[in-house]
Amino acid sequence: MSSLIHPHARFKPYHSAAGGWGSAHSVMTILWREQALAKSPKALFKQNKPDGFACVSCAWAKPGNPHALEFCENGAKATAWELTSLxxxxxxxxxxxxxxxxxxxxxxxxxxxxxxxxxxxxxxxxxxxxxxxxxxxxxxxxxxxxxxxxxxxxxxxxxxxxxxxxxxxxxxxxxxxxxxPDSSNMCHESTSVGLQESIGVPVGTVTLEDFEQTDCIFFFGQNVGSNSPRMLHPLQHARRRGVPIITFNPLRERGLERFVNPQSPREMLGPDSTVISSQYHQVAIGGDLAAVLGISKTLLEMDRVAHVEGRPAVLDHAFIAEHTEGFASFVEQINSYSWATLEQRSGLPRAAMEAAATVYARSERVMLVFGMGMTQHRHGVANVQMLVNLLLLRGNIGKPGAGVCPVRGHSNVQxxxxxxxxxxxxxxxxxxxxxxxxxxxxxxxxxxxxxxxxxxxxxxxxxxxxxxxxxxxxxxxxxxxxxxxxxxxxxxxxxxxxxxxxxxxxxxxxxxxxxxxxxxxxxxxxxxxxxxxxxxxxxxxxxxxxxxxxxxxxxxxxxxxxxxxxxxxxxxxxxxxxxxxxxxxxxxxxxxxxxxxxxxxxxxxxxxxxxxxxxxxxxERQWQTESGKAQFVTAGRLDEDDDVSVSPERRDVLQLMTLRSNDQFNTTIYGYDDRFRGVHGTRSVVFMNRSDVTRLGFVPGDWVNLRTAVEPDVRREVGPMQIIAYDIPAGCAAAYYPECNALIPLWHHAERSKVPAAKSVPVTLHPGQPSAQDLQRALAQGEQIV
The missing domain is CATH 3.40.50.740 (Rossmann fold)
Structure with missing residues (x-):
């Protein structure tokens, strides 16, 4: 199919780091557009300060000794959006x-x-x-x-x-x-249910002080650069101390790759940036359970070999014996899966899971950070509990520099x-x-x-x-x-x-x-x-x-x-x-x-x-659970979204995850650019692996409609959208929230927490073209058509 031509390309890969001049320019643009230049700068100096106001945007922690400018790009946008003169x-x-x-x-x-x-x-x-x-x-x-x-x-x-x-x-x-009901029902209720059952509290155990003491950080399913950019400051400090950061995410997100601190004149004026992730593993959508089991399987084998060779144990057996329950069942589950199965389900080679486990094994204080990429699945509660299992193996809850850190969304949702x-x-x-x-x-x-x-x-x-x-x-x-x-x-x-x-x-x-x-x-x-x-x-x-x-x-x-x-x-x-x-x-x-x-x-x-x-x-290692101990919890199966599983023979089906752009917060759309992903002037796009684009008979730039591939008697369809060939695992696709919410069946939600399973929806692609009315509206709204 041919596409309409527009003099401005709308997809151009972004090569700069997160933060930096791109962030500063984005903030100035929205201050100007909202006619808020008179009020917003004064307010920004009070944002997240002890004598000021709590950010309208995300819920990331407010330090006791704040930076001179204790706000991020999206926080500044939220302030300008509220203090607009319009x-x-x-x-x-x-x-x-x-x-x-x-x-x-x-x-x-x-x-x-x-x-x-x-x-x-x-x-x-x-x-x-x-x-x-x-x-x-x-x-x-x-x-x-x-x-x-x-x-x-x-x-x-x-x-x-x-x-x-x-x-x-x-x-x-x-x-x-x-x-x-509240907005937690749509995002982190899986966290509240899973953590309460596993460790006896419904919230995370990590504080800002732990970032200063940790010697390893794992990231799962969270885009820090767009959703909680102020966290990049403690991550940057950790990396400068030599702390490894190991990331599991289907897309390579710029904030988890490189960062330039906009508050540092030296960094802003120089060529250097901080590399955030020391390992970056592009797990398949719905493959997190398998990836964590693969890491755990490696740790068990390392511990067995250490025992045979008379070296110190890899697992914290004293902690496991005193503070946990269910370890034997968890080991039995790990042993029931072959490496071939774990590789196929995670979308990762065995070597990737072993590399992550090796760093984990030599780290004494490990923090695990996660977001809605873990919670918004049918088995989102099990995902959260599997992450806790990984921490429990080496006693990484209840000591400084270690623990579980769910990154909540809206400012006071917790x-x-x-x-x-x-x-x-x-x-x-x-x-x-x-x-x-x-x-x-x-x-x-x-x-x-x-x-x-x-x-x-x-x-x-x-x-x-x-x-x-x-x-x-x-x-x-x-x-x-x-x-x-x-x-x-x-x-x-x-x-x-x-x-x-x-x-x-x-x-x-x-x-x-x-x-x-x-x-x-x-x-x-x-x-x-x-x-x-x-x-x-x-x-x-x-x-x-x-x-x-x-x-x-x-x-x-x-x-x-x-x-x-x-x-x-x-x-x-x-x-x-x-x-x-x-x-x-x-x-x-x-x-x-x-x-x-x-x-x-x-x-x-x-x-x-x-x-x-x-x-x-x-x-304090006081476990307010039914047993009085932290619980190892076994997952029922590796398929994180078994309620929408389709036959492997259905080669035309992709697993779609919804995501937010760099220019939005929750349902608030600040503009039509997604700078980090190189998208400009539109939100009507679907990100696909280049091999999937070709094998399904399309070319980048083609217009398609997305249709949910289950429950055929109910028509769920969005579009038209243009295809962008992108660095995403084969068989996976991504498109923007909330536009794609129409594709998610109401019954497709996390067990027990009822969080909509927006991170894995089976879809098929069908040729489509925007109508003349669509084009006229898009151009009037500032969207650009390739």
């Missing part, structure tokens, strides 16, 4: 119907600027119309009182503070609902879980909540994200309240979910900017604009402070520094209080909503009363330099 005022909706806006891209919707006033959907005109806050609270409350609690979902994105999150879950439970945002009432201190607030916590299990989607499709979920986020774009099976969403009786969205979810309002849609995280939150004239928890289990206090985008905006705490007061009847609970709204310190007192072990003396400790860490018994 506005989406009621006049905008007078000019545009929602039907028209549904043809806009995700980028253009948010690019238009900050929402400024509360709005209600008017079906007759197909527009949002301005309303007062009092009317919004009153009428939403009336609808909620009419509905049954089990029909209502209270969703929370990861951006809400600990204070807002705590109030939100109390509101839902006092109302009578445990339907509290903290929300800590203060009660969970669908499982067994995970909250029910007795304390009931005693303090005088209401009965509902006993039934609530709805997580996948359950919520199933309920909307079935019609049993009637109302959805979204505390931030872009739920309809983040979930799987979007082509089925969007039509079902229209049947909701009530759709309430608390947001800073317009997004796709807001354009499907249901029968009664409300858009409630809130303060951004960077903005000063004054209640009755008094500036308030907040707290969040980062990826390392460290809790920090912070304050907004910028003036609000509109006088009509309200804080999330105030919005929750207003909705709760309008919904709950007298005597339904003893919760001082208005007092909490006026003074957030009172909310923190309540948090400490419900969770005293974690949050005692919170008001003082959250202002310590570097914050304070939640208790992590596993770090």
């Amino acid at each position: 506005r989406t005022e009621p006049e905008f909706f007078a000019r545009h119907t929602l039907s028209e806006l549904r043809s806009w891209s995700d980028h253009d919707l948010e690019q238009h600027g900050r929402l400024t006033e509360p709005l209600r959907y008017d079906r007759a005109s197909d527009r949002y119309l301005p309303v007062s806050w009092e009317q919004a609270y009153r009428e939403i409350g009336q609808t909620l009182r009419r509905l049954s609690p089990e029909q209502v979902v209270f969703y929370a994105s990861g951006r809400a503070s600990l204070e807002a999150s705590f109030m939100y879950q109390l509101f839902a439970r006092a109302y009578g609902s445990n339907n509290l 903290g929300q879980r800590t203060v009660g945002i969970t669908e499982d009432p067994a995970k909250v201190p029910v007795d304390k909540i009931e005693a303090l607030f005088a209401f009965k916590v509902p006993e039934q299990m609530g709805l997580a994200t996948v359950d919520t989607c199933e309920g909307i499709l079935a019609g049993s979920v009637k109302a959805f309240i979204g505390l931030g986020g872009n739920f309809l774009r983040a979930i799987p099976d979007t082509s089925r979910m969007e039509p079902a969403w229209a049947n909701l009786e009530l759709n309430v969205q608390v947001a800073t900017k317009l997004n796709r979810t807001h354009l499907l309002p249901g029968r009664d849609g409300w858009l409630l604009p809130c303060l951004g995280r960077i903005e000063i939150d004054r209640q009755d004239g008094v500036a308030q402070s907040y707290s969040t928890e980062d990826s390392t289990g460290c809790l920090h206090g912070w304050r907004g520094t910028a003036e609000p985008a509109s006088e009509h905006l309200r804080a999330e705490v105030a919005i929750i209080a207003g909705l709760a007061e309008a919904t709950l009847t007298a005597g339904q609970a003893n919760i001082p909503w208005d007092a909490w709204r006026r003074d957030y310190a009172l909310i923190r007192e309540a948090i400490a009363a419900v969770y005293p072990q974690i949050f005692h003396d919170m008001e003082t400790r959250m202002w310590q330099r570097g914050g304070f860490h939640r208790p992590l018994p596993a770090c």
